[in-house]
Amino acid sequence: MSHVVTILPDGARFPVRPGETLLAAARRYGFAYRVGCREGGCGACKLELVSGELVYSKTVAESVLSDQEHARGICLPCRAVPVTDVVIRLDATDRLRRGPFSDRLAKRDLNKADRLDVPAESELSDSNNVPAAKLS
Amino acid sequence: MAVMRLGYLHARVTNLAEAKRHYVNTLGMQVVLEQDNRLYLKCWDEWDHHSLMLEEGGVGLIKLGYKVAKAEDLAYFEQKIEAFGVRTTRMSAGENLAVGEGIRFTMPSGHLMELYHEMEFTNTAVGLVNPPLFPRHLVGVGVPRLDHCLLKTDDIPLAERFCIEALDFKPAERLVSELGDTGELMGTWLFCQHKTHDIAFVAGEQGRIHHWAYKLENWDAIRHAGAILSMDDTSVGFGPDIHGLSRGDTIYFFDPAGNRNEVFAGGYETYQDFPTVTWTADEIPRAVSYIGREIAENHFTVDT
């Protein structure tokens, strides 16, 4: 079963393919936010991991994501591969951007995977500012 | 007399096998030697032993090697660098594989630099007698030569003054916040012989590198490079476009460890009497991206 990524505070949801990084999946649907090299070298893509588990299948330099950051729940989406459903939160100074079909394609795939369920309230700690309409 | 050219660059990569895929299969550099956790590479039109050394572990620049024309130039620059107030140490032949003796110092910008005058001559891929225009079976982009690098520093005036006073570089183009005495220097592109630029600095964290560049023949070669980069799913940062500053045709992209590379074509030749060109900050869009006039928000902030 594919794992689902939720990006706060927007609430955008999309499934990831097995072994696919968070960023690769987001880009596949046309979702974008502030990133850099997309190759694990610059740290520009760092985000807060709110819930869920990620693994790093490629080496991540300590100078890019330190062990302390990792322990604090900071993740590197261009390298991080979800192994459960995950919820991540964009930096307050950034904003999620969409491609022309982002939500439609994501909804279609969530539907196919039978994962169109709305995430539990507890998963989205600030779900009050996520209008339900954003999910459709 | 100035230093001659950027001869070698040492950098870190997180994974050597992936780096090899990028630099060999995508860019078309040739493997000179693979040794422990190091990979030595050269481009097809380079005659010295290597121009790039990649070491596994981390990411970013290790050091730069600039070649000088004559053995006695080493003492000349040693004296000038010391006179500037920067400490130098002597390096002996063989400390760097295939490289002769030289001097080593950390520039005021925080980057380790070495000057040397000898590297083992191993010839270009086309040879020196009646050479064909290019090797018949180039791989990928087929980069001919390493060209220049753009470094980050928190003190551009100092970095520039060091290159001018200690290494005899000259500024080809400069980026200032505004014209006049109140203008702040935000970037400088310097040449040492006849290239458009051989080294450059923009504002940022000490010791970091924005990119290193390969010189391609022309705009068509940039187009071809862009096609290869896409086929190989390389992360492209910006371009193709034209730099107003330097009149260079460009694409920026990242290696699999996140180090930024550039393919660069066009530009112009410089001379000892080349008059410095100035760009003002309000024209940064044209200076960087002459056609699109839009710069990715991360273009100057992302580095390694």
Ligand code: FES
């Ligand atoms: S975008 Fe550079 S580390 Fe993720």
Ligand SMILES: [Fe+2]
């Ligand atoms: Fe460049």
